Amino acid sequence: MADQPNPGLTFDALIPAEMARRAEAIGVVKSASPTLPMFTLAVLAGAFIALGAMFATTTSAGLAGAVPYGLARLAVGFVFTLGLALVVVGGAELFTGNNLIIMAWVSRKVTTRQIIRNWIVVYAGNFVGAIGTALLVFVSGQYQFGNGTVGASALIIGESKLGYGFVQAVALGILCNALVCLAIWLTYSGRTLIDRIVALVPPITAFVAAGFEHSIANMYFIPFALLIKYAAPDSYWTTIGTTAAAYPRLAIDSFLLGNLLPVTIGNIIGGSGLVGLVYWLAYLRPSPIQPGAPTIIAAEATPDGPAPRPESARR
Numbered sequence: 001m002a003d004q005p006n007p008g009l010t011f012d013a014l015i016p017a018e019m020a021r022r023a024e025a026i027g028v029v030k031s032a033s034p035t036l037p038m039f040t041l042a043v044l045a046g047a048f049i050a051l052g053a054m055f056a057t058t059t060s061a062g063l064a065g066a067v068p069y070g071l072a073r074l075a076v077g078f079v080f081t082l083g084l085a086l087v088v089v090g091g092a093e094l095f096t097g098n099n100l101i102i103m104a105w106v107s108r109k110v111t112t113r114q115i116i117r118n119w120i121v122v123y124a125g126n127f128v129g130a131i132g133t134a135l136l137v138f139v140s141g142q143y144q145f146g147n148g149t150v151g152a153s154a155l156i157i158g159e160s161k162l163g164y165g166f167v168q169a170v171a172l173g174i175l176c177n178a179l180v181c182l183a184i185w186l187t188y189s190g191r192t193l194i195d196r197i198v199a200l201v202p203p204i205t206a207f208v209a210a211g212f213e214h215s216i217a218n219m220y221f222i223p224f225a226l227l228i229k230y231a232a233p234d235s236y237w238t239t240i241g242t243t244a245a246a247y248p249r250l251a252i253d254s255f256l257l258g259n260l261l262p263v264t265i266g267n268i269i270g271g272s273g274l275v276g277l278v279y280w281l282a283y284l285r286p287s288p289i290q291p292g293a294p295t296i297i298a299a300e301a302t303p304d305g306p307a308p309r310p311e312s313a314r315r
Helices: 016-032 035-060 069-090 097-106 112-140 149-161 166-187 193-210 215-231 234-240 252-283
Strands: none
Touching (some): 035 149, 069 193, 097 112, 112 215, 166 193
């Protein structure tokens, strides 16, 4: 007899109400994680995002003026998706993505202490991972590849990121993490590896192509440029035909106070407020029950109609 299809097996994407419950459950698990594993996975995430940033920097080398601006940005944004793909599929703790824990916090399934602890530990781990990767890539001499064009591109990127005012940097951070958290949100709909990777590519490509600011990526972009400015040999500057003085904004205080601080604030607002809280209000907020009205489970009600019953309820 021919094999019959398994009625309990489905490859359909989860609907938004189920994605919201999944995001809430993941937030609870992330917040309860022990400190050492949490920090270790955060270091990995910082390194993963740094690898995506390294790929983007290499791709951008020599593109300026050779192709239209928009196409160059599209190429850079597309290759940067490597970083988040490694985080999502490889399993790591990324500060900007973890802003979605706000959904579990608003549902009172995570305490204020737990969410703050997670954000601090993960942010610190991301910083270590990104800075460590920047140092390793610098020591490798990769910035000298392409007759020095890779390093020249890194210097231009780092210098440009320090040219924003505080409010502008906050706004760019808000826009960035709204897209990053939307990418993470979309991966919650997937049931397969391909689903998750395909879902994250458009939003991540969009934020990079548009020039928005990601705090964790900047922990690689700017320190890598700083390392080149202050530690590259004189022969390198001769090769690219300029000097370190041509990048006056590249300084540690400018990095920490002029970029990282406002961008981090913006990232929290964009991820927690514009994505996490909005989807919580749409799908997880308890519905007020009127006296005499039939009881409806809010989690089961969606704009598309009733959510499918759990598999166990169908048997």
